[in-house]
Amino acid sequence: MGNLTFITLAMWVYHKMPELKAEGGISMKHTENLGIPMFSGCVSCGARLGLAQACIGRDGFIVGTCCASQETVCTSIDAADQIMSPSLADQFDAMEAQQEKAEERLNDDRYESEEITGGDR
Numbered sequence: 004m005g006n007l008t009f010i011t012l013a014m015w016v017y018h019k020m021p022e023l024k025a026e027g028g029i030s031m032k033h034t035e036n037l038g039i040p041m042f043s044g045c046v047s048c049g050a051r052l053g054l055a056q057a058c059i060g061r062d063g064f065i066v067g068t069c070c071a072s073q074e075t076v077c078t079s080i081d082a083a084d085q086i087m088s089p090s091l092a093d094q095f096d097a098m099e100a101q102q103e104k105a106e107e108r109l110n111d112d113r114y115e116s117e118e119i120t121g122g123d124r
């Protein structure tokens with residue numbers, strides 16, 4: 004295999020709307036029209052991402068170039084298409100709900116362990 008390309012949101016948008024390159028880039032309005040909602044960042048490490056660093060994960064989550072690997076990220080536009088359409092918004096909603104749940108659980112755990120080991124530190 005040659006060099007692998009990790010498909011980012013920017014690459015995918017340019018594939019859908021090639022005219023944007025000539026027009027000076029992707030605006031928030033374009034991403035809204037394509038159904039890309041605002042997202043918080045890399046699903047692995049939480050880093051804030053621009054469209055050019057936001058790789059389209061195989062499981063539908065956004066993985067930053069910081070954490071991308073060929074196992075976790077789409078390496079072709081075709082694969083990205085299958086992830087990105089048609090229910091992108093639903094996937095992002097699910098991702099947000101999952102992250103919130105995970106954070107709640109984390110906070111709960113921390114709270115409990117602090118109570119148990121409370122006076123030691």
Ligand SMILES: [Zn+2]
Pocket residue numbers: 045046047048049050066067068069070071
């Ligand atoms: Zn990351």
